[in-house]
Amino acid sequence: xxxxxxxxxxxxxxxxxxxxxxxxxxxxxxxxxxxxxxxxxxxxxxxxxxxxxxxxxxxxxxxxxxxxxxxxxxxxxxxxxxxxxxxxxxxxxxxxxxxxxxxxxxxxxxxxxxxxxxxxxxxxxxxxxxxxxxxxxxxxxxxxxxxxxxxxxxxxxxxxxxxxxxxxxxxxxxxxxxxxxxxxxxxxxxxxxxxxxxxxxxxxxxxxxxxxxxxxxxxxxxxxxxxxxxxxxxxxxxxxxxxxxxxxxxxxxxxxxxxxxxxxxxxxxxxxxxxxxxxxxxx
Amino acid sequence: xxxxxxxxxxxxxxxxxxxxxxxxxxxxxxxxxxxxxxxxxxxxxxxxxxxxxxxxxxxxxxxxxxxxxxxxxxxxxxxxxxxxxxxxxxxxxxxxxxxxxxxxxxxxxxxxxxxxxxxxxxxxxxxxxxxxxxxxxxxxxxxxxxxxxxxxxxxxxxxxxxxxxxxxxxxxxxxxxxxxxxxxxxxxxxxxxxxxxxxxxxxxxxxxxxxxxxx
Numbered sequence: 001x002x003x004x005x006x007x008x009x010x011x012x013x014x015x016x017x018x019x020x021x022x023x024x025x026x027x028x029x030x031x032x033x034x035x036x037x038x039x040x041x042x043x044x045x046x047x048x049x050x051x052x053x054x055x056x057x058x059x060x061x062x063x064x065x066x067x068x069x070x071x072x073x074x075x076x077x078x079x080x081x082x083x084x085x086x087x088x089x090x091x092x093x094x095x096x097x098x099x100x101x102x103x104x105x106x107x108x109x110x111x112x113x114x115x116x117x118x119x120x121x122x123x124x125x126x127x128x129x130x131x132x133x134x135x136x137x138x139x140x141x142x143x144x145x146x147x148x149x150x151x152x153x154x155x156x157x158x159x160x161x162x163x164x165x166x167x168x169x170x171x172x173x174x175x176x177x178x179x180x181x182x183x184x185x186x187x188x189x190x191x192x193x194x195x196x197x198x199x200x201x202x203x204x205x206x207x208x209x210x211x212x213x214x215x216x217x218x219x220x221x222x223x224x225x226x227x228x229x230x231x232x233x234x235x236x237x238x239x240x241x242x243x244x245x246x247x248x249x250x251x252x253x254x255x256x257x258x259x260x261x262x263x264x265x266x267x268x269x270x271x272x273x274x275x276x277x278x279x280x281x282x283x
Numbered sequence: 284x285x286x287x288x289x290x291x292x293x294x295x296x297x298x299x300x301x302x303x304x305x306x307x308x309x310x311x312x313x314x315x316x317x318x319x320x321x322x323x324x325x326x327x328x329x330x331x332x333x334x335x336x337x338x339x340x341x342x343x344x345x346x347x348x349x350x351x352x353x354x355x356x357x358x359x360x361x362x363x364x365x366x367x368x369x370x371x372x373x374x375x376x377x378x379x380x381x382x383x384x385x386x387x388x389x390x391x392x393x394x395x396x397x398x399x400x401x402x403x404x405x406x407x408x409x410x411x412x413x414x415x416x417x418x419x420x421x422x423x424x425x426x427x428x429x430x431x432x433x434x435x436x437x438x439x440x441x442x443x444x445x446x447x448x449x450x451x452x453x454x455x456x457x458x459x460x461x462x463x464x465x466x467x468x469x470x471x472x473x474x475x476x477x478x479x480x481x482x483x484x485x486x487x488x489x490x491x492x493x494x495x496x497x498x
Contacts, residue, residue: 207360
């Protein structure tokens with residue numbers, strides 16, 4: 001018990017005696033965790049952005065101009081039986097003309113004396129069908145129906161998006177690993193410089209019979225506290241930063257508690273391991 | 284009992300000590316006298332097992348250099364008090380805490396630590412400076428703190444490596460008085476020094492070392 005009291009007292013005194021160097025290592029951990037946190041946020045949000053963009057994906061099926069209302073109703077019936085379709089909305093020729101006028105500022109009827117725009121179905125696919133291959137097969141099923149003139153969708157964009165999202169995730173994860181590893185080295189080196197300053201003290205402690213554990217425990221507790229402080233500061237920064245971003249661009253990024261827990265745990269891990277690495281060479 | 288038996292230790296440079304055999308009985312005051320580089324500090328380092336012998340063996344209380352494990356070394360050093368020429372105080376804590384550290388290492392209770400530290404600090408005449416930091420003290424005072432730290436756990440043997448080397452003659456005499464008082468209470472002392480004139484003024488066995496051998 002006397003030892004535990006000593007270790008806690010000594011750790012606390014360590015901060016008091018070396019405010020500047022404690023502050024430096026805490027800030028080092030904070031900055032590195034912010035960088036790691038940003039990469040972690042990007043990693044989790046790549047998925048989110050892809051999902052958000054995919055959700056807007058739809059297929060437009062243009063209907064043969066010669067079909068009457070009852071035939072269109074029948075066509076809709078057939079359409080709804082195709083696997084993978086979540087929602088079908090009907091756009092009449094008149095709605096299409098209104099959209100056209102909104103877009104071009106001209107009334108087609110005035111120019112042409114008739115409305116050449118076809119009516120169409122707007123088809124939204126179920127989430128699990130929003131992959132390039134499945135989209136193609138659903139689109140084929142739709143265009144095969146009698147009464148559908150043409151099917152339009154932007155599969156290419158989806159393919160590119162999917163490809164780059166995958167690549168972004170891999171690159172981002174690689175950077176995350178490198179930055180984490182680099183952080184451990186930087187933190188360990190910072191602690192090492194602080195310990196070098198205490199080298200003669202450590203030697204004297206050994207000469208008066210202090211055991212390894214007795215000497216290193218306060219350093220590890222210091223590392224733990226600095227790591228936790230860095231983790232908390234970095235989490236606060238990331239939270240505030242993402243809140244500001246969300247105000248600027250609503251829905252751009254989603255943060256979750258998991259990110260903050262990750263950053264905090266990493267801080268504690270870095271703090272302890274950094275101290276252990278650094279002190280190992282002197283004991 | 285402290286015993287060195289035909290001890291040899293060679294450094295990679297070729298320097299070192301050899302054929303060192305002597306023992307120190309309880310309560311003895313022994314001087315290890317010789318010029319710089321003769322091997323005095325090496326003998327002391329071998330006794331506190333900062334170095335281990337290449338040949339022969341060293342016995343300190345129940346510890347034998349032949350059977351020492353790394354983890355036994357702190358236990359062994361707790362039986363010794365060590366004083367250096369350059370004091371080696373902890374610059375980041377005051378006199379009281381410097382002396383108290385030794386007792387915290389062995390896990391003594393706070394109340395006992397206080398009692399013992401105050402007594403040790405009084406023994407070296409520094410009660411009025413217990414809350415001073417090392418850099419607020421003179422060289423002689425710093426060495427007294429180092430001695431207080433060395434004796435506070437009632438060591439089996441006090442090792443002093445040129446304890447007066449950095450001090451003027453008057454201050455050195457004061458340190459010698461303190462060491463004699465401690466010795467008179469029964470603590471064995473082994474003091475290494477190059478100062479033959481000074482040693483001759485004090486009682487105690489003299490071992491002379493030259494080029495790594497006792498002469």
